[in-house]
Amino acid sequence: MKTNESSKFISRFTSQYEKAERLLAAFFLFALLVLPSPAQIQLVPKKISLKDGREFNLNLPANYEIMPAAEGLKRVRFFAVAPDGRIFVTDMFDMSDNRKGTVYLLDAWNSRTGKFGRIIPFMTNLRNPNSIAFHTDKKGQDWFYLAETDKLTRYKFIRNSLVQTGKAETLATFPDYGLNYKHGSWHLTRSIAFSPSGKLYVSIGTSCDFCTEKKEEKDIRGVILEMNADGGERRVFVRNIKNAVGMKWVGNKFYATNEGIDSLGLDKPDDTFYELKDGANYGWSQCFQSDGKVVFDPRSAKKKQTPPDCSSVPISYAYFPAHSSALGFDYFDGKTADENLRNSFLIALHGSTDRNWSRGYKIVAVREGNRQQDFITGFVEGINTNGRPCDVLRLSPNSFLFTDDRGGVIYFVRKKNR
Numbered sequence: 188m189k190t191n192e193s194s195k196f197i198s199r200f201t202s203q204y205e206k207a208e209r210l211l212a213a214f215f216l217f218a219l220l221v222l223p224s225p226a227q228i229q230l231v232p233k234k235i236s237l238k239d240g241r242e243f244n245l246n247l248p249a250n251y252e253i254m255p256a257a258e259g260l261k262r263v264r265f266f267a268v269a270p271d272g273r274i275f276v277t278d279m280f281d282m283s284d285n286r287k288g289t290v291y292l293l294d295a296w297n298s299r300t301g302k303f304g305r306i307i308p309f310m311t312n313l314r315n316p317n318s319i320a321f322h323t324d325k326k327g328q329d330w331f332y333l334a335e336t337d338k339l340t341r342y343k344f345i346r347n348s349l350v351q352t353g354k355a356e357t358l359a360t361f362p363d364y365g366l367n368y369k370h371g372s373w374h375l376t377r378s379i380a381f382s383p384s385g386k387l388y389v390s391i392g393t394s395c396d397f398c399t400e401k402k403e404e405k406d407i408r409g410v411i412l413e414m415n416a417d418g419g420e421r422r423v424f425v426r427n428i429k430n431a432v433g434m435k436w437v438g439n440k441f442y443a444t445n446e447g448i449d450s451l452g453l454d455k456p457d458d459t460f461y462e463l464k465d466g467a468n469y470g471w472s473q474c475f476q477s478d479g480k481v482v483f484d485p486r487s488a489k490k491k492q493t494p495p496d497c498s499s500v501p502i503s504y505a506y507f508p509a510h511s512s513a514l515g516f517d518y519f520d521g522k523t524a525d526e527n528l529r530n531s532f533l534i535a536l537h538g539s540t541d542r543n544w545s546r547g548y549k550i551v552a553v554r555e556g557n558r559q560q561d562f563i564t565g566f567v568e569g570i571n572t573n574g575r576p577c578d579v580l581r582l583s584p585n586s587f588l589f590t591d592d593r594g595g596v597i598y599f600v601r602k603k604n605r
Contacts, residue, residue: 228248243571247562251602257302290316291307293597338361359418388434391409427468427469444461457478511537512547582601
């Protein structure tokens with residue numbers, strides 16, 4: 188082939204290649220903007236009508252239905268299932284530091300209508316009761332555990348009782364003050380969970396958003412404690428974790444959600460979901476996670492001082508945009524019929540306290556490797572906030588409850604039979 192002919196051939200080939208490349212790029216852009224992502228579940232609006240007159244839509248998969256199971260509550264938070272199978276839930280009343288909290292018994296469940304027939308106050312006048320738990324000891328005695336801001340107590344539990352009776356045993360006390368509490372600058376929630384071996388775990392958040400804790404409080408702030416069921420042999424299980432509100436054992440693995448620092452702007456740090464490791468240091472306040480990578484906070488490194496070593500801080504199991512506020516969760520195993528939910532965690536993203544940021548405000552399905560799918564959305568619509576999901580409780584392989592601590596509602600969600 189002559190030189191001129193060769194040049195023309197190369198020119199035509201290049202032109203055709205560039206044209207094909209532009210067409211391919213246009214196709215991918217079209218697919219990105221128009222076609223549904225195969226990684227996301229297609230959600231459809233479902234009308235919600237509440238007794239207080241509010242009406243709005245929540246979006247969830249077409250093969251699911253949703254209904255209010257209990258209404259008229261206040262700041263309804265975390266579930267617990269008693270040894271007799273009954274479901275209990277905490278209510279912190281509002282966002283202030285108060286003694287108006289209640290533990291409710293959710294009674295007379297109707298699986299056909301998806302509603303509780305009675306909501307019974309089990310304990311009242313409590314200081315910010317975020318979390319409760321039940322445990323049966325080796326002698327067969329049932330116990331009811333209550334985590335309030337200032338203390339952890341337990342009571343002997345009588346099955347099928349409608350109110351809590353008996354004397355409280357105080358297992359631990361906690362600092363009940365902090366820096367400028369209004370919207371979480373110090374953390375007044377306490378969360379508790381039992382392991383399969385019967386160990387008790389308690390989460391206590393930090394006293395501030397970004398600071399250095401007092402020396403005498405380093406083992407009681409920003410930690411998860413481990414202890415025996417009677418409060419003995421207490422030790423720090425993990426430390427420097429800012430605020431692990433949701434905690435749960437799934438088999439022999441311990442998981443927790445964690446809220447990041449608020450004062451680093453709109454886009455960092457990540458809010459995180461961890462598989463907790465005994466003895467781990469999760470970095471607060473010197474190190475944080477951003478886009479799945481652990482980095483140091485430049486504010487923690489003074490001038491002419493070596494930056495902190497963040498190399499040993501664990502990477503999260505999954506992470507969410509800053510200010511999503513991941514809280515409660517539950518796990519749906521291989522028995523779950525829906526492939527979009529099977530072998531995944533369903534996690535409530537409570538949403539940013541600053542409503543203008545509009546982060547979170549949804550429930551997502553999460554798998555290892557940070558694979559996420561929106562499962563319920565619609566809690567924010569324009570200037571309206573229709574709810575803030577807080578906790579998730581799996582009822583069956585294909586149904587669950589979740590709390591909305593803004594609307595004071597408990598919702599029931601189930602997969603349709605057909």
